[in-house]
Amino acid sequence: MAKLFVICGHGAGDPGADGGGYTEAERVRALAARIKALGGSEVELGDTSRNWYRDGGISRLETTAPVVELHMDASGVPGAHGAHVIVKKGFEPDEYDRALADKLAAFMPGRAEKIVHHSELANVNRAARRGINYRLVENGFIDSEEDREKFNGHLDELARIYLEVFGITASSATSEPEAGASGSGSTGFEGGTYRCTVDTLNVRDEPGLSGSVVASYHKNQTVVLDSWYKVADGYVWGRYTGATSGKLRYVAVGRATGKPEADDYLVRVE
Numbered sequence: 001m002a003k004l005f006v007i008c009g010h011g012a013g014d015p016g017a018d019g020g021g022y023t024e025a026e027r028v029r030a031l032a033a034r035i036k037a038l039g040g041s042e043v044e045l046g047d048t049s050r051n052w053y054r055d056g057g058i059s060r061l062e063t064t065a066p067v068v069e070l071h072m073d074a075s076g077v078p079g080a081h082g083a084h085v086i087v088k089k090g091f092e093p094d095e096y097d098r099a100l101a102d103k104l105a106a107f108m109p110g111r112a113e114k115i116v117h118h119s120e121l122a123n124v125n126r127a128a129r130r131g132i133n134y135r136l137v138e139n140g141f142i143d144s145e146e147d148r149e150k151f152n153g154h155l156d157e158l159a160r161i162y163l164e165v166f167g168i169t170a171s172s173a174t175s176e177p178e179a180g181a182s183g184s185g186s187t188g189f190e191g192g193t194y195r196c197t198v199d200t201l202n203v204r205d206e207p208g209l210s211g212s213v214v215a216s217y218h219k220n221q222t223v224v225l226d227s228w229y230k231v232a233d234g235y236v237w238g239r240y241t242g243a244t245s246g247k248l249r250y251v252a253v254g255r256a257t258g259k260p261e262a263d264d265y266l267v268r269v270e
């Protein structure tokens with residue numbers, strides 16, 4: 001039985017907030033995909049093609065599992081950053097809310113209030129009316145470079161916070177070694193938005209030429225890679241989580257020379 005039901009904010013044409021070339025709708029889906037991939041059957045992922053706010057899905061949701069709805073903040077105010085948890089005004093935060101707020105504030109600090117009460121948010125109110133154990137989480141500010149780098153570079157770490165709080169054991173079968181995860185240094189690999197420089201670039205289900213081709217990128221298309229990488233078959237392989245499949249996908253970023261090269265197949269946009 002599921003121990004956590006995950007809803008992704010925005011979607012179905014509503015990108016939500018944006019910053020640094022990213023949209024909130026896409027980023028929270030990438031996070032949800034990792035929570036699901038690492039958490040397995042104990043995590044139930046709500047239909048990510050929907051906009052749960054607009055279609056009122058919480059008013060019809062049938063689940064006994066605690067619910068978390070994923071968002072990212074935007075402020076336009078320079079320096080605003082940090083994650084926080086939102087619960088219904090008048091409700092006492094429960095052990096999940098408190099544990100989540102503590103861990104998220106430690107992971108992505110910056111907010112004076114770790115838990116904020118609201119009375120005007122539709123989904124918060126719908127859940128409260130129906131007695132659903134629910135909280136909305138702002139996973140940092142998408143328009144904060146600091147929060148974005150933390151979010152993008154440590155996506156699995158963030159996903160594991162949710163699993164830990166809701167008592168879910170991360171599956172070792174689907175977790176990838178964090179070898180090489182690094183945001184700095186000449187041999188480190190930086191996650192972020194990459195642009196395809198070649199006519200066709202194969203997407204594979206394993207990092208290496210033996211992986212099956214499951215899709216392809218074309219010239220000038222962009223892909224958001226996390227900070228994981230692996231060297232195999234003479235190439236540096238980057239990774240992302242398929243937005244609809246929730247599965248890990250791999251692309252050759254370029255020849256393995258230990259540094260970015262002019263003829264790489266993917267070049268970092270930012």
Ligand SMILES: [Zn+2]
Pocket residue numbers: 009010016017024071072073
């Ligand atoms: Zn939002």
